[in-house]
Amino acid sequence: MQHLDEGTIHAWLDGALSLDEAAVVEAHVAECPQCAAAVAEARGFIAASSRILTALDHVPRGVVPVARPARWSNPAMWRAAAAVLVVAAGSLVVARNTGNRSAATESSPTAAKSEAVTAMPSAPAAAAMDSSAQTSVAAGSLQRNSVAPERTTAKRATTQVPADSKQGLVGSIPQIADLGKAAPPSSQPSIRATDNSAAAAPAPITAVGTANGVTTVTWTDAGSGNVLKLSGRLPLAQLQQIKIRIEREREAAAAAAKKNP
Amino acid sequence: VTDVERLFRTYNAALVRYLTRRLGDRDWAEEVAQETFVRALRQTSIQNERAWLFAVATNLVRDEARKDMRRRKHLALLAEQERDEVVEPEETTLERAQDAAMARKAVDALAERDRLALLMREEGLDYNEIAEALQLSPGSVGTTLSRARRRLVESYESLQKSREEREKNAAS
Numbered sequence: 446m447q448h449l450d451e452g453t454i455h456a457w458l459d460g461a462l463s464l465d466e467a468a469v470v471e472a473h474v475a476e477c478p479q480c481a482a483a484v485a486e487a488r489g490f491i492a493a494s495s496r497i498l499t500a501l502d503h504v505p506r507g508v509v510p511v512a513r514p515a516r517w518s519n520p521a522m523w524r525a526a527a528a529v530l531v532v533a534a535g536s537l538v539v540a541r542n543t544g545n546r547s548a549a550t551e552s553s554p555t556a557a558k559s560e561a562v563t564a565m566p567s568a569p570a571a572a573a574m575d576s577s578a579q580t581s582v583a584a585g586s587l588q589r590n591s592v593a594p595e596r597t598t599a600k601r602a603t604t605q606v607p608a609d610s611k612q613g614l615v616g617s618i619p620q621i622a623d624l625g626k627a628a629p630p631s632s633q634p635s636i637r638a639t640d641n642s643a644a645a646a647p648a649p650i651t652a653v654g655t656a657n658g659v660t661t662v663t664w665t666d667a668g669s670g671n672v673l674k675l676s677g678r679l680p681l682a683q684l685q686q687i688k689i690r691i692e693r694e695r696e697a698a699a700a701a702a703k704k705n706p
Numbered sequence: 707v708t709d710v711e712r713l714f715r716t717y718n719a720a721l722v723r724y725l726t727r728r729l730g731d732r733d734w735a736e737e738v739a740q741e742t743f744v745r746a747l748r749q750t751s752i753q754n755e756r757a758w759l760f761a762v763a764t765n766l767v768r769d770e771a772r773k774d775m776r777r778r779k780h781l782a783l784l785a786e787q788e789r790d791e792v793v794e795p796e797e798t799t800l801e802r803a804q805d806a807a808m809a810r811k812a813v814d815a816l817a818e819r820d821r822l823a824l825l826m827r828e829e830g831l832d833y834n835e836i837a838e839a840l841q842l843s844p845g846s847v848g849t850t851l852s853r854a855r856r857r858l859v860e861s862y863e864s865l866q867k868s869r870e871e872r873e874k875n876a877a878s
Binding site for chain 2: 450451452453454455456459461487489490491493494495497498500501502503
């Protein structure tokens with residue numbers, strides 16, 4: 446009998462031969478040292494190739510990243526963050542004291558009587574709002590936190606700031622959300638100012654200060670005689686414009702209150 | 707209707723291993739395996755389940771390779787990941803990775819038909835199943851396998867030898 450070919454040896458070792466064929470191979474291998482050696486070699490190849498192929502199973506999982514942690518990878522997130530920063534930088538805080546004291550520096554035990562005014566008609570925020578006067582007025586609406594603490598702004602101020610120093614501090618960021626869907630001016634809590642005079646001319650600015658890039662203008666409210674402060678990271682000219690708008694707003698509110706007490 | 711859940715339970719592990727060895731990528735392998743079972747779902751009856759599944763999986767891989775798109779994407783992701791995080795592997799992992807790389811090289815050096823036949827055999831397919839999946843004559847499977855095994859082992863050993871020589875040279 447001629448020697449076994451390699452394919453037959455592998456088929457035999459793989460159990461792929463019929464019983465008859467297997468018997469013939471077995472008989473030959475028992476008698477032929479050459480084929481016995483070939484069988485031994487084939488066994489070695491079978492075992493070795495199995496072992497080599499097993500090494501292929503050590504493929505690190507996730508060679509293809511399934512999903513990267515969302516760390517600022519979304520451009521929209523950056524845009525949103527930028528908007529918040531811009532509006533935060535442009536937000537203004539107006540504080541009024543019942544007396545002639547400085548709101549930002551002094552702590553007042555008369556917090557209940559204090560009035561925090563948020564103004565947000567700054568230029569960077571304009572994108573978020575309609576630039577018409579009506580919307581600006583709505584956005585720049587003034588509120589007493591003693592009167593309307595239900596607004597997020599007022600709540601923020603109350604929770605973040607110790608009670609004795611909360612005047613003048615307004616969390617401006619939550620305000621942004623409100624601005625986007627600002628209600629018509631009529632629904633805004635309007636100021637019930639006590640002053641009767643409808644001063645037509647803007648009140649003179651009594652003091653201008655700049656610290657850490659924040660400009661503050663101070664003036665005396667014509668109607669009430671209270672000292673008002675307006676601060677923001679804005680040029681003085683812009684602050685003045687905002688101040689005028691605030692005054693107009695207060696005048697209008699005062700007039701409305703007079704008409705409809 | 708084919709009971710796909712049973713098919714999945716019976717053959718998924720072997721199919722994924724086969725595909726992982728074929729593709730060198732576990733995630734890709736799982737994707738192809740899933741697609742294979744989806745195809746099985748559409749069949750009213752399958753005569754030889756194992757041969758059918760391996761044949762379909764093999765064809766899916768072939769189709770994908772033809773498109774080449776997935777591979778490019780994969781490479782791009784790999785490159786990106788490498789830039790992002792270069793993690794020094796542990797010693798054992800490194801050795802293992804070297805073994806895997808050599809095995810990969812040796813397997814890739816095989817002719818496609820030899821490679822597939824060998825990988826299928828490793829998953830327990832018998833000669834008739836391999837013949838059916840690869841459209842070979844049953845009588846040639848033994849020859850195909852013996853050639854594949856010999857070449858695989860020989861090229862792996864020569865890779866091993868050259869690595870040892872490189873290490874010897876680096877040491878001296």
